[in-house]
Amino acid sequence: MTLPPGCAPLGVTGGIFMASGAGRRGAFEFTGGWREFAPIAFSNLLLSIVTLGIYIFWARTRERQYLWSRTRFIDDRLEWTGTGFELFLGYVFAFFLFVIPFALLNLILQGILMRGHPGAAAVLGLFLYLLLMYLTGVAIFRALRYRLSRTFWHGIRGGADSQGLAFGWSYLWRTVTGTLVLGLLIPWSMTSLWNERWDAMSFGPHRFDANASSDRIFLKFLLFYLVPFIVFIGSIIAALLVAGFTSAASAGDPIDPRAMNVILPVIMLLIYGFAIGLIAMTYYAAYFREVVGKLTLGGLEFEFDAQTWDWIKLYLGNIGLVIVTLGIGRIFLGYRNWAFFIRHMKAYGELNLDDFTQSTTRLPGQGEGLLDAFDIGAF
Amino acid sequence: MPLTSARSEAARPGLHVWHYDGVSGVKQQRLLKIHDDAFRLISPDGAWESYAFADLIARDTQDGGAVFALKKRPGWRIGFAGAVPEEIAEHLPRVRRYGGLIDRVGLWRSSFVFAVLAAGAITLFLRTPAAVARAVPPSLERKLGDLMVGDFGHRACAGPGGPEALAAMLQRIDPKDRTLDVRVVNLPIVNAVTLPGGKIVIFNRLLQEARTPEEIAGVLAHEIGHVRHHDVMESLLRQLGLSVLLGGLDGKVGGYTNTLLAATYSRDAEARADGYALDALNQAGVSPEPMAQFFRRMAGGEMKGEGAARIMTYFSTHPMSEDRARRFDQAARGHGGYRPVLDADAWAKLRAICSSDPDAEKPGFRF
Numbered sequence: 171m172t173l174p175p176g177c178a179p180l181g182v183t184g185g186i187f188m189a190s191g192a193g194r195r196g197a198f199e200f201t202g203g204w205r206e207f208a209p210i211a212f213s214n215l216l217l218s219i220v221t222l223g224i225y226i227f228w229a230r231t232r233e234r235q236y237l238w239s240r241t242r243f244i245d246d247r248l249e250w251t252g253t254g255f256e257l258f259l260g261y262v263f264a265f266f267l268f269v270i271p272f273a274l275l276n277l278i279l280q281g282i283l284m285r286g287h288p289g290a291a292a293v294l295g296l297f298l299y300l301l302l303m304y305l306t307g308v309a310i311f312r313a314l315r316y317r318l319s320r321t322f323w324h325g326i327r328g329g330a331d332s333q334g335l336a337f338g339w340s341y342l343w344r345t346v347t348g349t350l351v352l353g354l355l356i357p358w359s360m361t362s363l364w365n366e367r368w369d370a371m372s373f374g375p376h377r378f379d380a381n382a383s384s385d386r387i388f389l390k391f392l393l394f395y396l397v398p399f400i401v402f403i404g405s406i407i408a409a410l411l412v413a414g415f416t417s418a419a420s421a422g423d424p425i426d427p428r429a430m431n432v433i434l435p436v437i438m439l440l441i442y443g444f445a446i447g448l449i450a451m452t453y454y455a456a457y458f459r460e461v462v463g464k465l466t467l468g469g470l471e472f473e474f475d476a477q478t479w480d481w482i483k484l485y486l487g488n489i490g491l492v493i494v495t496l497g498i499g500r501i502f503l504g505y506r507n508w509a510f511f512i513r514h515m516k517a518y519g520e521l522n523l524d525d526f527t528q529s530t531t532r533l534p535g536q537g538e539g540l541l542d543a544f545d546i547g548a549f
Numbered sequence: 550m551p552l553t554s555a556r557s558e559a560a561r562p563g564l565h566v567w568h569y570d571g572v573s574g575v576k577q578q579r580l581l582k583i584h585d586d587a588f589r590l591i592s593p594d595g596a597w598e599s600y601a602f603a604d605l606i607a608r609d610t611q612d613g614g615a616v617f618a619l620k621k622r623p624g625w626r627i628g629f630a631g632a633v634p635e636e637i638a639e640h641l642p643r644v645r646r647y648g649g650l651i652d653r654v655g656l657w658r659s660s661f662v663f664a665v666l667a668a669g670a671i672t673l674f675l676r677t678p679a680a681v682a683r684a685v686p687p688s689l690e691r692k693l694g695d696l697m698v699g700d701f702g703h704r705a706c707a708g709p710g711g712p713e714a715l716a717a718m719l720q721r722i723d724p725k726d727r728t729l730d731v732r733v734v735n736l737p738i739v740n741a742v743t744l745p746g747g748k749i750v751i752f753n754r755l756l757q758e759a760r761t762p763e764e765i766a767g768v769l770a771h772e773i774g775h776v777r778h779h780d781v782m783e784s785l786l787r788q789l790g791l792s793v794l795l796g797g798l799d800g801k802v803g804g805y806t807n808t809l810l811a812a813t814y815s816r817d818a819e820a821r822a823d824g825y826a827l828d829a830l831n832q833a834g835v836s837p838e839p840m841a842q843f844f845r846r847m848a849g850g851e852m853k854g855e856g857a858a859r860i861m862t863y864f865s866t867h868p869m870s871e872d873r874a875r876r877f878d879q880a881a882r883g884h885g886g887y888r889p890v891l892d893a894d895a896w897a898k899l900r901a902i903c904s905s906d907p908d909a910e911k912p913g914f915r916f
Contacts, residue, residue, distance in 0.1 A: 225663075235609060249608070249609075251618075324576065325571045325625065326569075327623065374574060523574045524573075527573055528623075533623070
């Protein structure tokens with residue numbers, strides 16, 4: 171009797187040991203290829219266009235089915251079991267429950283303002299803003315919970331018992347607190363919120379445990395405060411260079427000051443974008459290494475090893491792809507991001523399959539509607 | 550066939566499959582055997598469970614082998630290694646690719662059908678607002694206008710003689726309608742807007758930039774044209790309809806009100822409003838020629854670039870072209886007997902409607 175592939179040494183025995191050191195396969199592996207993915211991406215694009223975007227929910231599902239199925243963790247691949255219909259339903263719910271009431275409240279707000287009650291308008295505006303922030307927190311939590319609950323590995327799924335309503339409050343006050351003191355508490359608010367939502371998540375019988383700390387990323391966060399100085403000094407240098415070039419080129423003619431009025435802001439904007447982008451990459455790379463590195467599940471520890479330069483390459487690649495293909499390359503961004511994410515994920519430790527049993531968390535009924543409505547990404 | 554029919558069901562060789570039961574994460578091996586419309590999964594110790602083929606759901610293939618899930622049993626999977634023998638394959642459901650409906654019809658055919666439906670939906674969405682806008686009762690429209698702007702609080706100007714001059718101008722251009730509500734608002738914007746419910750707002754800066762009362766009369770007649778043609782409601786409904794229609798692509802909470810307020814009209818609507826204005830001016834004996842000069846002055850850039858106050862100009866909402874100016878010029882030809890729309894005294898009072906009103910709030914953004 172021959173065993174089907176994949177059944178052999180690991181299946182029936184319990185404990186799995188992994189060490190993702192040199193010479194061995196890592197715990198995570200992405201086995202997809204863009205040629206294999208292209209037919210999915212292009213048919214998704216076609217169907218999304220002819221259905222005026224409604225197919226986007228089914229398109230996203232097909233994309234995830236492919237990406238998950240080409241992601242091996244230890245000895246078996248992941249499986250995405252979400253459906254396009256539940257994503258669609260989630261969006262419709264969110265639209266009627268939140269988007270339309272918000273639009274109406276906004277209209278009333280304008281009315282109050284135009285009638286000359288700035289005080290009342292400010293109160294209502296602040297209330298709307300805080301409510302939106304609360305709902306954003308709930309949306310982030312629920313999207314993560316939905317994604318885990320639809321991800322299967324070894325026939326076992328993840329999930330969370332909490333509905334995310336408490337996380338919404340946490341998100342609200344921590345985000346507000348984070349912006350106090352010149353934003354110095356932002357790293358703390360980001361890591362503590364990550365810890366709180368991942369601590370609520372589980373996979374199979376095991377709870378995730380997140381212990382990220384803002385200490386190790388704080389110095390990199392301080393780089394953001396250098397931006398004004400970089401822009402100021404960079405602009406002066408650039409202005410001098412431009413002045414030098416143009417006067418050299420026009421051989422004696424003074425530079426048109428109006429041309430300078432246009433060139434200088436463009437240079438400043440470029441330097442600003444470049445500095446912000448570079449620092450954001452540095453900070454975000456450190457943040458992601460920290461939060462994933464302090465995450466455990468049962469006997470498993472995780473690690474994310476992408477450095478700043480890896481993130482820059484990813485983003486430059488993404489931007490280049492979109493520009494060179496005149497925008498059509500957008501359909502490959504999800505693929506690129508996922509491949510990047512999986513390639514840099516590592517896991518160590520031990521998982522005993524004998525007590526790796528089905529999740530007992532409640533299955534959420536619909537998808538990431540709220541998140542879609544507010545147009546924000548998960549993680 | 551005698552050989553196979555002689556064999557008993559139990560003696561048939563089963564097929565090895567891998568199996569997750571959805572309860573434990575341990576990958577198991579089972580022997581799959583057909584049993585009428587059902588199949589049995591037999592474990593190595595001989596115990597078996599029976600399942601209906603109809604309850605299977607095809608999942609993606611894995612390493613070339615088909616994988617199936619079971620209805621109402623999350624995580625339950627069986628997977629074949631390599632090709633599945635015909636006698637089993639004929640019982641198995643097909644893989645869903647694009648979605649149930651599209652798989653049945655085929656990708657290209659369903660794309661074509663969707664494209665036709667989409668074209669129909671877009672046409673419907675572009676046509677319907679005009680019809681609906683005409684059906685909206687005036688009282689409802691007025692309420693909507695009130696909701697959006699109210700009476701502008703202290704921004705509306707009422708300097709001595711100003712409102713009377715405005716009323717006189719309105720009376721000349723449009724003697725019949727009493728429901729129009731025209732106000733001057735103290736904001737440094739060279740523009741005039743029409744809001745739902747026959748509310749027309751002229752911004753103070755426009756009054757200051759105008760050289761003759763006829764220019765203001767022309768702008769006013771143009772805005773009355775928008776009121777008569779229900780252009781505001783139509784534009785609002787169209788924006789709303791499009792944002793719902795395209796909601797699947799990009800749904801954002803913010804920006805809705807901005808869309809509402811920044812609602813612009815189509816070129817057709819502008820041309821129709823111009824046509825209405827020309828008729829109204831000629832019937833009222835007001836020369837449309839200054840309006841043409843006004844257009845040329847605006848288009849010539851004479852009024853551009855004087856600081857941030859000019860960011861919102863007439864251009865942003867009213868496409869400017871030499872054609873429009875020419876149309877007003879031509880309308881003036883062959884007509885005679887134009888009389889001034891306001892005398893010099895009334896015109897001076899109208900222009901000072903904000904500066905002479907101590908209650909009018911000064912321009913500036915305090916919100």
